[in-house]
Amino acid sequence: MEYHFLGATLLTLMFGWQLAILGVLIEVMVLVLMDHIQWQVLAVNVILMGVIPVAITSFILSLVERIKNNHFIIYFFVGAFANAAITVAITVYIASLFMVAGGAYTYDYITYEYTPYIFLMIYPEAFLTGLVIIIMIVNFPQWVRSFDDDKYPFGRKD
16 A cells, blocks of 8 residues: 555546546556556556545535535635545545455554554645645636636635
């Protein structure tokens, strides 16, 4: 098992779910070409590192969009920062359960050697996602697909 940043939340917020899954597919294919993962598990990695996080991100984003009090801070903190943290936590737990169910690791190994570090992975992912989204919204709001300049009035540069 390896620790790395998913980036799926950032891709989903910036490009939408379709291109986010395509981006994760390209990322996983590059990892296969660099010999970091085996090509036999390409589809499993795309599902675990792409489809599941993108689905979770899209679901949380749909909940944020239903909030009647639309404010830029709500989009930033809940839609980007908290969304990335929750997505990483759920995705890592699902991947851990998948590894245990597949027999790759024992439940004890996952419990004592892997899951305690999830909290060390959550904050950097959330911080980087929030940082990049805030920079993109301030400078290029039209590049962030999930951000609507008319819906969140504090995002305007006019």
